[in-house]
Amino acid sequence: MDQIVGRVAELQELERSWQKAQQGEPQLVVLWGRRRVGKTYLLTHFAEGRRAVYFTATRQDSEDRQLARFAGSVAEQLGEDVADLIGGSFSDWEAALRFVLRISVEQPLLVVLDEVPRLLTGRADFADLLSAVWEARSRDSRILLALTGSAVSVMEQMLGPDGGLHRRPTVERRLDPFSFADARAFQPALPAADYVQAYAACGGYPLHLQRWDPALTPAENLQHLAFEPGGMLLRDAMDILSEDLDWRGGYERVLAALGSGVRRRSRIASRAQQRIDYTLDRLRRAGYVRAARPLGAPATADPLYEIADPYLSYWFSVLREDADLVEGGQGQAVRHRVEGRWQSHVARVFEEAARDHAVRLARSGELPIGIAVGRWWRDEVAEVDVLGLLDDQTRLLGEAKWRDGGPTSRDQHVLAGKLAYLPPAHPELEQVFWTRAGKSSATAKLRHYTAEDML
Structure with missing residues (x-):
């Protein structure tokens, strides 16, 4: 079995569940997260060498069609003896679920139902039905039944207090795109500054990062992946979002407004030309958007909103406006025209990576335990990229600059000037600078610190 990258904790959790299933403790595992985060790869990897059925539901199919495909998957993957027991197809999902529970009594069985939300098209009460069958019939089986879904909001509704799967699973795990530091595992040999750009364009999506060619420059990779017709980064954003969001809710307009640099709720609504309360809240709960407040501000303070995912932020702030031109073969011209937007996007991602690095420094003990790290701003007055508060005092004052070389005396003077607007300075106040390269x-x-230090 090939080594899996990045999902070691999730794989270990599946292994523990499988051991329990083998011992007669049936396991219901739910893994969910947006497309491209590696759910299918993880589970197909885990299924290798095991008695297993892997079934992927399809969009817009009737219940009869889904059942026929599921019966075919069971017969094909478990062999002729099991195929003879099925006798063609299943009459309904209750019969199908009862069948796989029955054939797992004597031999352990892994069953993966991939993209479960798609089954709701033909069977709206699928989660309630599964819950009832599991409660009544699973006791004597040695099964690990794994459910997955890319429709994050639908999966979380199923698992929520009013959902059919509430408190039924033995394991619930949401898979999100990898963080800046963790995604490094997919491009370990890439020079640090190039990796920052790869992450800024690809986000924490394994497939995107694996398509980034270390032998090419960042500009060459962008040309191939984002500025040629059919390029993965050009087309994938809509595929990721369409699995989870109904475009009739105006989600694309809200994300486009955010991508244009609008960050306040009232201005987002004005740019999107719609009411946005429900739309913005759903985008936030699904992890596509985050609300940001200055570190130390009360929870009641009005937040600024931004796209949380680096890849989607890249698509909406750099690619979206000219996607049609790229598809029409004008990608090279577009790439040169949006260079300023691209550099601004990379600088924002670098800032976020600097804050993440400061958090990791605190965890490792290189910064004091108890320090709270975030960013701070006061509109039209001052902004601090990385602020660290300790005992209500300013312990760390930091700035991230997407450039080569260390901090100049002017950089230090300008940053120190911002102390006039911040909580009082701690006796051990430190200034911290992050730059693309240089001598740390x-x-x-x-x-x-340099990008290399951050990794």
């Missing part, structure tokens, strides 16, 4: 250094009051 540290003194009693000043630290400098």
Whole structure:
């Protein structure tokens, strides 16, 4: 079995569940997350060498068609003896579920139902039905039944207090795109500054990162993946979002407004030309959008909103407006025209990576335990990329600059000037700078980290 990258904790959790299933403790596992995060790869990898059925539901199929395909998958993957027991197809999903529970009594069985939300088209009460069958029939089986879904909001509704699967699963795990540091595993040899750009374009999606060619420059990779007709980064955003969002809700318009740089609720609504309360809340709960407040601000403070996913932010802020031109063969011209937008996007991703690095420094003990890390701003007055508060005092004052070289005396002077707007300085206040490259250094009051240090 090939080594899996990045999902070690999830794979170990599946292994533990399989051991319990083998011992007669039936396991209902639910894994969900948007497309391209690696759910299918994880489960197909886990299924290798095991007695298993892997079934992927399809869009817009009737219940009869889904059942016929499921019966075919069971027969094909478990062999002729099981095929003879099926006798063609199943009359309904209750019969299908009862069948796989029955044939797992004597031999352990892994059953994966991939993209379960698609089954709701033909059977709206599928979650309630599965829950009832599981409660009544699973006791004597040695089964691991794994459910997956890319429609994040639908899966979380199924698992919520009013959902059919509430408190039924033995394991519930949401898979999100990889973080800046964790995604490094997919491009371990890429120079650090190039990796920052790869992550800014690809986000934490394994398939995107694996298509990034280390032998090419960032510009060459972008040309191939984003600025040629059919390029993966050009087309994938809509595929990811369409699995989870009904475009009649105006989600694309809200994301487009955010991509244009609009961040306040009232201005987002004005740009999108619609009411946005429900739309924005659903985007936030699904992890596509986040609400940001200055570190130390009360929870009641009005937030700014931004696209949380680096790849989707890249698509909406850099690619979306000119996607038709790229598909028409003008990608090279578009790439040169949007270079400024691309560099601004990379700088924002680099800032976020710097904050993440500061959090990791605190976890490792290189910064004091108890320090709270975030960003801070006061409209039209001052902004701090990385602020660290300790005991209501400013302990860390940081700035991320997407450039080569260390901090200049002017950089330090400008950053220190922002202390006038912040909580009082801690006696051990440090200034911290992150830059793309250069010679990292540290003194009693000043630290400098490069992209290489961050990784």
